[in-house]
Amino acid sequence: MKAAAKAHTNIALIKYWGKRDESLILPMNNSLSLTLDGFYTTTSVEFRDNLTADRFYLNDRLIEGVEYDRVTAFLDRIRTMAGKSDAFAEIHSTNYVPTAAGFASSASGFAALAAAAAKAIGLTVSEQKLSILTRQGSGSACRSIYGGFVEWEKGIKADGSDSYAVPIAPADHWDIRVAAVVLSSAEKKILSREGMKRTVHTSAFYPAWVDSIPDDLAALKDGIMKKDFEKVGGIAEANCLRMHATTLAANPPFSYWQSTTLLIIQAVQGLRESGIPVFFTIDAGPNVKVLYLPEHEETVRNELLNITGVHDVKVSKPGQGVSYI
Amino acid sequence: MKAAAKAHTNIALIKYWGKRDESLILPMNNSLSLTLDGFYTTTSVEFRDNLTADRFYLNDRLIEGVEYDRVTAFLDRIRTMAGKSDAFAEIHSTNYVPTAAGFASSASGFAALAAAAAKAIGLTVSEQKLSILTRQGSGSACRSIYGGFVEWEKGIKADGSDSYAVPIAPADHWDIRVAAVVLSSAEKKILSREGMKRTVHTSAFYPAWVDSIPDDLAALKDGIMKKDFEKVGGIAEANCLRMHATTLAANPPFSYWQSTTLLIIQAVQGLRESGIPVFFTIDAGPNVKVLYLPEHEETVRNELLNITGVHDVKVSKPGQGVSYI
Numbered sequence: 086m087k088a089a090a091k092a093h094t095n096i097a098l099i100k101y102w103g104k105r106d107e108s109l110i111l112p113m114n115n116s117l118s119l120t121l122d123g124f125y126t127t128t129s130v131e132f133r134d135n136l137t138a139d140r141f142y143l144n145d146r147l148i149e150g151v152e153y154d155r156v157t158a159f160l161d162r163i164r165t166m167a168g169k170s171d172a173f174a175e176i177h178s179t180n181y182v183p184t185a186a187g188f189a190s191s192a193s194g195f196a197a198l199a200a201a202a203a204k205a206i207g208l209t210v211s212e213q214k215l216s217i218l219t220r221q222g223s224g225s226a227c228r229s230i231y232g233g234f235v236e237w238e239k240g241i242k243a244d245g246s247d248s249y250a251v252p253i254a255p256a257d258h259w260d261i262r263v264a265a266v267v268l269s270s271a272e273k274k275i276l277s278r279e280g281m282k283r284t285v286h287t288s289a290f291y292p293a294w295v296d297s298i299p300d301d302l303a304a305l306k307d308g309i310m311k312k313d314f315e316k317v318g319g320i321a322e323a324n325c326l327r328m329h330a331t332t333l334a335a336n337p338p339f340s341y342w343q344s345t346t347l348l349i350i351q352a353v354q355g356l357r358e359s360g361i362p363v364f365f366t367i368d369a370g371p372n373v374k375v376l377y378l379p380e381h382e383e384t385v386r387n388e389l390l391n392i393t394g395v396h397d398v399k400v401s402k403p404g405q406g407v408s409y410i
Numbered sequence: 411m412k413a414a415a416k417a418h419t420n421i422a423l424i425k426y427w428g429k430r431d432e433s434l435i436l437p438m439n440n441s442l443s444l445t446l447d448g449f450y451t452t453t454s455v456e457f458r459d460n461l462t463a464d465r466f467y468l469n470d471r472l473i474e475g476v477e478y479d480r481v482t483a484f485l486d487r488i489r490t491m492a493g494k495s496d497a498f499a500e501i502h503s504t505n506y507v508p509t510a511a512g513f514a515s516s517a518s519g520f521a522a523l524a525a526a527a528a529k530a531i532g533l534t535v536s537e538q539k540l541s542i543l544t545r546q547g548s549g550s551a552c553r554s555i556y557g558g559f560v561e562w563e564k565g566i567k568a569d570g571s572d573s574y575a576v577p578i579a580p581a582d583h584w585d586i587r588v589a590a591v592v593l594s595s596a597e598k599k600i601l602s603r604e605g606m607k608r609t610v611h612t613s614a615f616y617p618a619w620v621d622s623i624p625d626d627l628a629a630l631k632d633g634i635m636k637k638d639f640e641k642v643g644g645i646a647e648a649n650c651l652r653m654h655a656t657t658l659a660a661n662p663p664f665s666y667w668q669s670t671t672l673l674i675i676q677a678v679q680g681l682r683e684s685g686i687p688v689f690f691t692i693d694a695g696p697n698v699k700v701l702y703l704p705e706h707e708e709t710v711r712n713e714l715l716n717i718t719g720v721h722d723v724k725v726s727k728p729g730q731g732v733s734y735i
Contacts, residue, residue, distance in 0.1 A: 289622045290615040290655060297614045297659075319662075326658040326665075330615060333655035334622075338648050344669035344676075351669075 086172075088204035089129035092196030092229045093404035094188050095120045096263055096374050098321040098366060099301050100328040101225050101237060102294065103285040109245040110224045113285065114298040116237045117305055118228045120256065121263055123401030124186075126193035127410060128178040130201040136173035143178045159195065159222040160202055166218075167206045174202065186265035186399050187372025189277070195222035196229035200407045215407070216249040232256040232405035234309050236302070256403035259312050262382060264375040266389055267397040268345050277369035280332060280339060287336040294331050318364030318376050325366040343371040345394035352392055356385065411497075413529035414454035417521030417554045418729040419513045420445045421588055421699050423646040423691060424626050425653040426550050426562065427619065428610040434570040435549045438610065439623040442561045442630055443553045445581065446588055447729030449507040451518035455526040461498035468503045484520065484547040485527055491543075492531045499527065511590035511724050512697025514602070520547035521554035525732045540732070541574040557581040557730035559634050561627070581728035584637050587707060589700040591714055592722040593670050602694035605657060605664060612661035619656050643689030643701050650691040668696040670719035677717055681710065 095118035103113035139157045141148045148156075156176065164170050176198065182190040199219040203210050210218065212230055220227035220237075227249060228235040233256040240248030284291055301324050308316035332339050346367065353365045353375055363377040363385055377385045382400065389398045420443035428438035464482045466473045473481075481501065489495050501523065507515040524544040528535050535543065537555055545552035545562075552574060553560040558581040565573030609616055626649050633641035657664050671692065678690045678700055688702040688710055702710045707725065714723045 289618045289652065290659070293614045293618050293659075323661065323663050326663040327614065330655035330658035333651040333658075334615070334618075336648065337644075338651040340651075340672075340675075342672060344672040347665075347667060347669040347672055350665075 086133070086205055086207075087129065087131040088201045089127065089410045090197045090200035090204070090407055091125055091127045091410045092193045092200065092407040093120045093122060093232070094124040094182055094190065094193040095225065095228045095235065096366065097225065097368065098317065099298065099305055099324050100368070102328045102331065103281055103291065104224070105239075106243070106245065107282075110220050111245050111248050112224060112237065112239045114295050115239050115302055116225070116228070117253065117302060118225070118235050118237070119261075119263065120229060120232045120235060120404045120406065121401040122256070122404030123399060124182040124188055124193065124265075125404070126178055126180050126182065126190060126197045128176060128194070128197035128201045130174050130176050130198070130205040132172045132174045132205055136175065139173050139176065141176045141178070144180060155222070156198065159198065162218065162221055163199075163202045163206055163208065167208050169206060172206060174205065183265070183267060183399055185396070186267045187368060187370045188265065189223070189225065189368070191223040192226045192229050195219050195226035196407050198222065199226075200409065204409065213249050217245065220245070220248060230407050233258055233403050236306075252406075253306060254309055256405055258403075259309070260379055260402060261314065261317075262377050262379055263401045264377070264385060264389060265399040265401065266349055266373045266375060266395055267399060268343070268372060269394050269396040280341070280369055283339070284331045284335045288331045288334045290331045290334040294327060297327060314362050314378055318362060321366045321376060322364045329367060341367070341370050345392070346371045346373060348392050348394060349373040349375075349389065352388055356388055361385070411458065411530055411532075412454065412456040413526045414452065414735045415522045415525035415529070415732055416450055416452045416735050417518045417525065417732040418445045418447060418557070419449040419507055419515065419518040420550065420553050420560065421691065422550065422693065423642065424623065424630055424649050425693070427653045427656065428606055428616065429549070430564075431568070431570065432607075435545050436570050436573050437549060437562065437564045439620050440561060440564050440627055441550070441553070442559065442578065442627060443550070444559055444586075444588065445554060445557045445729045445731060446726040447581070448724060448726030449511075449513055449518065449590075450729070451503060451505050451507065451515060451522045452735060453501060453503040453519070453522035453526045455499050455501050455523070455530040457497045457499045457530055461500065464498050464501065466501045466503070469505060480547070481523065484523065487543065487546055488524075488527045488531055488533065492533050494531060497531060499530065508590070508592060508724055510721070511592045512693060512695045513590065514548070514550065514693070516548040517551045517554050520544050520551035521732050523547065524551075525734065529734065538574050542570065545570070545573060555732050558583055558728050561631075577731075578631060579634055581730055583728075584634070585704055585727060586639065586642075587702050587704055588726045589702070589710060589714060590724040590726065591674055591698045591700060591720055592724060593668070593697060594719050594721040605666070605694055608664070609656045609660045613656045613659045615656045615659040619652060622652060639687050639703055643687060646691045646701060647689045654692060666692070666695050670717070671696045671698060673717050673719060674698040674700075674714065677713055681713055686710070
């Protein structure tokens with residue numbers, strides 16, 4: 086009745102942006118990510134007879150409130166699947182994801198939790214089923230089941246049974262790098278969920294965003310297969326800018342960017358103008374992730390660390406999918 | 411054969427963004443602006459028999475090259491209208507428009523030039539005809555023919571004869587203020603014409619931009635009539651953000667913003683959260699214009715001058731249309 090798993094976070098090159106079902110977490114569009122070896126969560130789950138409720142420890146701290154509720158609601162799904170509605174668990178999670186770098190630790194967190202909890206309660210699930218299960222905890226987490234380049238197929242069914250991740254190319258297919266730029270000060274932000282919802286319901290540009298995805302996806306997959314870095318980086322950057330543009334057309338409009346975000350964008354563009362192939366992508370927050378090839382690591386790192394408002398740069402390589410530990 | 415005119419620049423509350431005809435300068439969408447008393451151009455035009463070409467002085471400097479070509483090409487239209495193809499002029503223009511504040515001096519410049527040249531060559535034109543003529547020199551200049559709040563009707567005819575400005579409310583209708591924020595360093599920028607063209611032809615969001623204008627326009631005119639500052643400011647701000655969002659979805663994507671642009675946006679939002687009705691608008695460049703009511707002038711000025719990267723703040727009131735001097 087005990088199991089432990091490790092899962093890495095992932096960075097979307099084509100963004101998940103908008104839900105068609107809030108409860109089952111079904112997306113409006115396919116997305117495509119790269120799993121990152123540098124940032125991960127380890128989670129152990131033990132179902133114990135003497136418990137009358139779940140106990141959740143995150144980084145050795147007992148968690149209550151909203152975060153606890155989200156975990157226990159997720160375990161409810163697993164209990165239902167296993168037919169064990171009175172099985173409660175003690176969960177220990179450790180995040181190796183620097184939150185200041187703007188990664189959603191929910192991606193690695195729910196992937197590790199789903200894997201560990203399913204095994205601990207005695208469920209035998211395929212990776213596809215595990216991805217479907219994980220998705221219901223945190224949407225983008227379903228991509229972290231696999232390593233390397235991963236597509237999340239939005240599916241069309243109302244029950245979400247065809248909305249899961251599929252591996253596109255493994256981690257060892259291509260050594261590209263992702264630098265997470267840590268900002269000196271993280272200002273207040275609009276929560277990703279809230280911003281996404283407002284954009285879907287009010288942005289004049291949202292339908293065109295959804296329509297633009299299939300072309301991006303086909304071109305990005307082609308670029309990944311051919312290891313065409315300019316193509317992959319260019320599509321990722323354009324896709325992220327298009328996503329952020331949808332927020333400016335929401336009602337009321339909003340933006341996740343801070344002034345440092347723009348300084349980093351301009352530094353990346355400047356490096357590119359000097360002949361170094363380097364691209365950026367930005368999730369629902371002010372932090373920037375920078376894509377580059379291994380041979381340019383020192384140049385890119387130094388350039389980023391020189392920017393006012395940049396505190397640190399955390400480098401990652403393509404990472405593996407979820408594993409039991 | 412000599413005349414002189416004065417014209418003010420204007421700030422668009424609903425942006426002119428995209429041409430349907432590059433040569434006649436016909437827009438894809440209606441726009442609506444406020445003429446500003448603080449920023450203007452005075453121009454004298456004298457047609458003289460002894461000249462074999464136009465001579466154009468800007469701020470007492472003899473101009474050659476592209477700027478000269480644009481002026482003389484515009485005078486060609488006036489010569490054709492007057493049936494005087496061999497009448498050449500000496501033109502003296504003085505700009506009282508701080509270019510560092512990011513105003514296009516072409517708006518006041520071409521409005522003053524059109525008025526002075528038409529009178530000097532002996533043409534009798536209505537204000538509507540003058541607006542059509544001015545439009546062919548610089549699109550947004552056609553709005554500077556009138557004072558106060560002015561709409562530029564895009565028209566539908568191929569010859570542009572129904573594409574002109576119409577006055578919505580005079581300068582003395584409502585005393586609102588516009589602060590032009592002057593940045594310490596103006597970085598390189600994508601020219602407005604080039605950016606506009608790229609957006610029209612490649613932005614996935616451009617059609618939705620055009621579709622969004624009629625609602626903005628109706629609401630803005632209602633707000634102006636009712637002197638509803640929150641409504642007017644809110645629509646102007648949302649319209650400008652939507653315009654800038656179209657550039658992020660262009661191919662390749664681009665942005666006119668600099669890091670200081672975002673600092674000013676955040677300062678305006680901060681003032682608003684503290685209860686002061688203040689809004690921003692941004693043209694095709696990094697500079698921000700801030701809209702507020704006279705009673706908040708000191709607060710707004712001080713807040714803006716406190717921002718790192720802000721060099722100066724230039725305040726303006728609603729201004730008059732073109733006049734002969």
